[in-house]
Amino acid sequence: MTKELHFNGFEMNTPSHINHGLWRHPENNRHRYTELSYWTETAKLLERGLFDAIFLADVVGTYDVYDGSRDPAIIRGLQTPNNDPFLLVPAMAAVTENLGFAVTFTTTYEQPFPNARRFSTLDHLTGGRVAWNVVTGYLPDAARNFGLSDQVKHDDRYDLAEEFLEVSYKLWESSWEADAVVRDAAANLYTDPEKIRQIDHEGRFFTVAGPHLSEPSPQRTPVIYQAGASDRGRVFAARHAEAIFVGARTPEQARKVITDVKELAVSLGRRDDDIRFLLGLNVVVAETEAEVKKKLDDILSYRDVVGYLVHFGGGSGIDLSKLGAEEYIEYKARDHVQSMEAAFADKTVQNVVDFYDDPFSDPFFVHGTPDQVADRIEELADSIGLDGFNLVQYLSPGTFEDFVELVVPELQKRGRYRTAYTPNETLRERLFEGRGPLLPERHPGGSLRVGRNAARA
Structure with a gap:
């Protein structure tokens, strides 16, 4: 059976997100990231x-x-510069009816109580x-x-994240019964x-009443x-994630x-189809x-190779500017990029520079006519076992426009892309x-729900 693929537009509230140097391109609108209209136009597209x-x-x-x-x-x-992603969502939601919004938030530096309210409000x-x-x-300076x-040590960050999610689930799932709001004016x-x-949580990191x-x-x-993508990160994902942005170079x-x-998910009592994998x-x-x-x-004439090396340093902790071209990399990658930068563990500095200097060496760089691009997308999805992709931009909005106008119709003809939204569905649906x-009961959050018979699937 042909499987429809999931696609997210990958964005960040900043001038240069992933493809560095492209903000200089005359057709790029990245400088408009501080304008509300940039985000509402992107959402509608x-x-x-x-x-x-x-x-x-x-x-x-x-x-x-x-x-x-x-x-x-x-x-x-x-x-x-880099602005808050949360504040973009209400504006984009106001001009759309179906598009979902995935917002990044770190568990390391703030409290779970206000974060839970922010997400409930947005939901x-x-x-x-x-x-x-x-x-x-x-990033250490965070x-x-x-x-x-x-910086909090790697495994300690995950201990903290586990408890952060435990508190969050208690707030979202255990605090209010589904029919608590009555709205009975007569009474x-x-x-x-x-x-x-009250949830009355008392733990190692958080006390939340x-x-x-x-x-x-x-x-x-x-x-x-x-x-x-670190070993600890994979266990965390297997326990909690419903969708994973797979970090990989190959x-x-x-x-x-x-x-x-x-x-790991199956060993923790979940099903092997409880998680969607995106690249x-x-x-x-x-x-x-x-x-x-x-x-x-x-x-590619605007590609800034040094920008990629700067980005690499943030993820790996390795300052390539201080190493000779033929030196081998001492691998010490950080957290979510671990499996990506591990590809360079036995490579020289020159190997890394060559990789970023030649985007055609990246197996996830796809170029061609609509049918050629669709062929490659299908090949990647089916050979790897992916459920979909996060589409990175070169030009904003040009990359998304080209994909919508040229690739989407080709994937639709092949039965790999939806032809319409289902009205009123949630992102989880x-x-x-x-x-x-709602979360299924086998999920650690769903298991905490008051009156949890509503989500047994």
Whole structure:
């Protein structure tokens, strides 16, 4: 049976997100990231293209490893400046009816109580179209922005994240019964106090009395996305994630991540189809091969290789500017990019530079005519076992426009892309057709729900 694929538009509230140097291109609108209209236009475009969601990345620090300074990142607009992703969602939701919104938030530096209310509020305002991309943070200077003298150790961050989610689930699932809100004007009763309870959580990191301040939203718990690829991150994902942004440099790495996480999920009492696996995808497409070549030559002429090395330093902790070209890399990658940078563990510095200098060496860089791009997308999805992709932009909005106008119709003809949204479905229902808007009971969050018979699928 042909499987429809899921697609998110991958974005960040910053001038240079993934493909560095492209903000200089005259047709790029990245400089408009501070304008509300940039985001509402992007949301309407993605909804026209029937995307699942816009996936909003975020960091709360700067890239300061390369050349021992944050200046190379600042100069390039490389994820700095960087504005809050949460505040974009209501505006985009107001101009769309179906598009989902996946928002990145780190569990390391803030309290779960206000975060739970933020997500409940967004889930209400969007009618159940919200996901939380759970991260623990990997930039060392982020810790100093929140009053810490040094970065919290890797495994401690995951211990903290486990408890953060436990508290969040209690607030979302255990605090309010589904019918607590009565709205009985005759009885002067808005909410039945007997159906609201404190969570009285006392743990290693958090003490939260509750109750949750928001009534149950359409999904109660937002869809849980996760991007951790370290060994500890995979266990965390297997326990909690409903969708995983697979960090990998090769198809072989991606397959291993998927196999490992599925096996871990089953060992934890979940099903191997409880998680959707998504991979980052770079696409350049045009109607003819001559146009493709022209577009490639144009886009790649703006490519800033040093920008990629700056980004690499933030993820790996390795300052390539201090190493000789033929030195081998001492692998010490950080957290969610671990499986990506591990591809360079036995490589020289020159190997890394060559990889970023030649995008054609990236197996997830897809270019060609619509049918050629669709062929490659299908090949990647089917050979790796993917459920979909996060589409990265070169030009905003040009990359999304080309994909919507040229690739989507080709994938639709092949039965690999939806031809319409299902009216009034939540984001969870879109990802897991037929399972309802709530977490299933076998999920650690769903197991805490008051009156949990509503989500047994």
